[in-house]
Amino acid sequence: RAAGIRLGIVSNQSGIGRGLLTVEQVAAVTGRVVQLLGPFDRVDWCPHTAQDGCRCRKPRPGMLLQTVRALGVDPLRCAMVGDIGADMDAARRAGMRGVLVPTAATRKAEARAAAECAASLADAVDLLLARPFAEPVRTVPLGVGDLHAVPRLAVM
Numbered sequence: 001r002a003a004g005i006r007l008g009i010v011s012n013q014s015g016i017g018r019g020l021l022t023v024e025q026v027a028a029v030t031g032r033v034v035q036l037l038g039p040f041d042r043v044d045w046c047p048h049t050a051q052d053g054c055r056c057r058k059p060r061p062g063m064l065l066q067t068v069r070a071l072g073v074d075p076l077r078c079a080m081v082g083d084i085g086a087d088m089d090a091a092r093r094a095g096m097r098g099v100l101v102p103t104a105a106t107r108k109a110e111a112r113a114a115a116e117c118a119a120s121l122a123d124a125v126d127l128l129l130a131r132p133f134a135e136p137v138r139t140v141p142l143g144v145g146d147l148h149a150v151p152r153l154a155v156m
Contacts, residue, residue, distance in 0.1 A: 003129060008042040008067045009033065012058050012086070016047035023047070042067050058082075059089035064096065081124045085110035099124040 001007065009030065015021035026045060034040055044067050048054040055062035068075045080091035083103040088110070091098030100106065100114035101124050111117060118124035 006041040006071050006073060007039075008044065008071065009040055010058070010063045010067055010080075010090075011045040013045040013047050014049045014057075017049040017052060042071055059086040059093065061090050061094035064090055064094040068094075079128050081118075081121060081128075085113065088114055097128075099127060 011030075013021065013026050016023060016026060026047075030043055030045070034043065044056075044063050046054060046056040046058070046063050048057050050057065054060070056066065057063070064078075064080060065075060068078055075095045078094075079097040079099060080087060080094070081099045081101060082088060082091070083101050083106050085100075085107065088098040088100055097116070098114070099116045099118050100111060101118050101121055102111050116127065118127050
């Protein structure tokens with residue numbers, strides 16, 4: 001934020017489409033995330049299931065492109081920080097730089113395939129700010145579980 005970078009959240013929320021969560025529940029959790037990590041310039045989520053075939057659900061780039069359009073940002077000047085391969089695929093398809101932050105949900109193959117990895121969200125931010133024009137680098141070892149332009153928007 002101090003660097004003038006606009007921030008957004010994009011999230012698959014198939015629990016809504018599967019009837020496991022309500023929009024209100026997702027909004028409450030998202031509100032808490034914003035309270036803890038915000039503010040954010042935009043928050044978008046996809047309520048569809050994988051079977052719905054929508055364009056917004058990651059790994060398709062629709063939601064990311066919707067977010068950057070709404071904010072008036074060039075996707076080529078954006079970065080996506082995520083914890084699974086679908087996040088990295090969506091970033092690539094949208095023309096964004098992707099940084100994987102492995103979690104328990106990350107498959108080892110996804111970590112190996114990621115162009116850039118960071119050990120935490122804070123490390124991903126540091127990487128993006130320190131190396132905005134650099135070729136991708138790994139900041140965590142291979143096998144950890146789960147923009148070559150200056151980023152002007154980071155989406156998580």
